[in-house]
Amino acid sequence: MTGGSTTGDDGTRPVDTEAEEDQYANEPWPLWEVFVRSSRGLSHVHAGSLHAPDAGMAVRNARDLYTRRNEGVSVWVVPANAITASDPDAKGAYFESAAGKDYRHATYYKKSEGVKHL
Amino acid sequence: MRCPPPAGARGYEPCCERLHFGSPAYILNERSVNIRGAEGCGLNIIEVIMMATPQTGLSAVKEDPGTTAAADDAAEAGQARFDQILADDSRIEPRDWMPEKYRKSLVRQIGQHAHSEIIGMQPEANWITRAPSLKRKSILMAKVQDEAGHGLYLYSAAESLGTTRDAMTDQLIEGKARYSSIFNYPAVTWADMGAIGWLVDGAAIVNQVPLCRASYGPYGRAMVRICKEESFHQRQGFEILMELANGTQAQKQMAQEAVDRWYAPSLMMFGPPDGDSPNSQQSMQWNIKRFTNDELRQRFVDMLAEQVKTLGLTLPDEDLKWNEERGHYDFGELDWNEFKEVLAGRGPCNSQRMERRREAHEEGAWVREAAAAYARKMAARNAEQTVGAAS
Ligand SMILES: [Fe+2]
Numbered sequence: 361m362t363g364g365s366t367t368g369d370d371g372t373r374p375v376d377t378e379a380e381e382d383q384y385a386n387e388p389w390p391l392w393e394v395f396v397r398s399s400r401g402l403s404h405v406h407a408g409s410l411h412a413p414d415a416g417m418a419v420r421n422a423r424d425l426y427t428r429r430n431e432g433v434s435v436w437v438v439p440a441n442a443i444t445a446s447d448p449d450a451k452g453a454y455f456e457s458a459a460g461k462d463y464r465h466a467t468y469y470k471k472s473e474g475v476k477h478l
Numbered sequence: 479m480r481c482p483p484p485a486g487a488r489g490y491e492p493c494c495e496r497l498h499f500g501s502p503a504y505i506l507n508e509r510s511v512n513i514r515g516a517e518g519c520g521l522n523i524i525e526v527i528m529m530a531t532p533q534t535g536l537s538a539v540k541e542d543p544g545t546t547a548a549a550d551d552a553a554e555a556g557q558a559r560f561d562q563i564l565a566d567d568s569r570i571e572p573r574d575w576m577p578e579k580y581r582k583s584l585v586r587q588i589g590q591h592a593h594s595e596i597i598g599m600q601p602e603a604n605w606i607t608r609a610p611s612l613k614r615k616s617i618l619m620a621k622v623q624d625e626a627g628h629g630l631y632l633y634s635a636a637e638s639l640g641t642t643r644d645a646m647t648d649q650l651i652e653g654k655a656r657y658s659s660i661f662n663y664p665a666v667t668w669a670d671m672g673a674i675g676w677l678v679d680g681a682a683i684v685n686q687v688p689l690c691r692a693s694y695g696p697y698g699r700a701m702v703r704i705c706k707e708e709s710f711h712q713r714q715g716f717e718i719l720m721e722l723a724n725g726t727q728a729q730k731q732m733a734q735e736a737v738d739r740w741y742a743p744s745l746m747m748f749g750p751p752d753g754d755s756p757n758s759q760q761s762m763q764w765n766i767k768r769f770t771n772d773e774l775r776q777r778f779v780d781m782l783a784e785q786v787k788t789l790g791l792t793l794p795d796e797d798l799k800w801n802e803e804r805g806h807y808d809f810g811e812l813d814w815n816e817f818k819e820v821l822a823g824r825g826p827c828n829s830q831r832m833e834r835r836r837e838a839h840e841e842g843a844w845v846r847e848a849a850a851a852y853a854r855k856m857a858a859r860n861a862e863q864t865v866g867a868a869s
């Protein structure tokens with residue numbers, strides 16, 4: 361697979377006799393989600409994703425890809441398949457319990473209007 | 479083979495970028511030359527970014543297919559929700575239900591866009607070794623590295639729709655995917671680096687700023703990031719032309735000839751006239767595109783016509799003149815046959831670009847394999863240690 365120029369390549373891959381090597385030749389690198397802390401005192405925020413063979417390379421790639429202009433002081437990478445998300449189709453029902461509960465917000469309470477420092 | 483007017487190609491054949499071709503410029507690290515990126519981005523970009531509702535979102539997570547009946551119900555409910563989200567001018571996120579055509583159309587558009595960024599590295603990478611000063615080399619490296627980054631942001635966005643980056647790379651390498659026709663023109667003099675930055679990146683910005691509001695969340699977010707970086711690209715190009723235009727007579731002529739070469743191709747970057755652009759309509763209904771090709775082209779011409787005055791150069795268009803009634807500049811017909819030829823693979827540099835991309839991919843294979851092998855080995859070693867520690 362390390363052969364020289366591929367000028368005239370017709371899209372087919374060279375035959376490789378080493379079975380083991382061949383097995384991994386086209387192995388895709390795993391996907392990582394990247395989180396960047398833009399400055400001290402702020403949370404890490406999702407910046408995007410990238411492919412890398414391992415966590416160490418993922419962090420380096422994240423630095424080169426997402427912080428070329430001082431966008432961050434810290435980077436997290438998380439294997440994309442390690443993330444569990446809520447079901448998007450159950451959106452309405454799933455987050456319903458928050459709706460109709462205005463009393464969880466300070467603005468619900470009117471009696472204290474005009475009272476200072478409250 | 480159709481080539482652009484050879485006016486400024488003194489001593490060079492078209493497609494001769496590789497005459498003094500140095501080392502492949504694919505793995506570049508700006509840190510080694512310690513560049514601070516230009517901050518500036520136009521007000522219009524900031525406005526659009528503000529409107530772009532930058533919620534975070536994660537890439538696609540696989541879901542189990544349900545039974546057929548349940549799937550039909552889900553599709554109906556999904557379509558209703560999809561329509562509502564578009565009506566609200568909100569954003570579709572990766573795990574939302576979406577029509578298959580919307581998904582396919584996005585994969586095609588984002589994929590082409592990503593390929594354009596990647597192929598677009600070549601005309602400029604070919605000039606890094608010949609840039610006239612260390613500063614110019616550093617700037618060019620930073621720009622080329624940005625373009626690689628743009629390609630990767632976009633591949634990630636497309637990937638969240640279920641098509642892997644590897645699959646898209648294969649499509650490009652096998653000649654099954656398109657990229658912007660602009661990168662099939664040769665950059666024959668140093669002044670072309672100026673003209674590319676000013677005109678090509680300039681057209682890209684006009685095209686991309688409205689895409690920050692594309693209805694597909696990950697695409698819009700990638701565009702926000704890209705637009706912030708593009709303004710440095712355009713300004714450095716303008717500065718190259720400015721310096722040449724204020725230099726010796728020969729330098730000024732070189733700048734003018736580069737502008738003459740890139741003007742028309744850059745106008746074609748907005749795609750065919752509205753009448754010949756069947757995809758546009760649908761794309762606008764889906765809130766992916768916000769303006770038609772001709773609207774964006776007009777906006778770009780209006781900008782150029784003013785900016786060129788600062789340069790003290792001219793645009794190669796006899797029909798270019800201010801139309802008081804329309805409040806816009808009129809401009810001449812473009813050669814759409816040339817556009818079709820280049821798109822069909824018969825431009826001056828198509829085969830060279832594709833060959834270079836294939837080479838880079840094949841010659842980088844051992845690096846990818848070695849990194850994967852190392853990762854496997856380290857993972858095995860860690861697992862061994864964990865087992866050892868546990869027993
Ligand atoms: Fe770009």
Ligand SMILES: [Fe+2]
Pocket residue numbers: 625679682708711
């Ligand atoms: Fe650019």
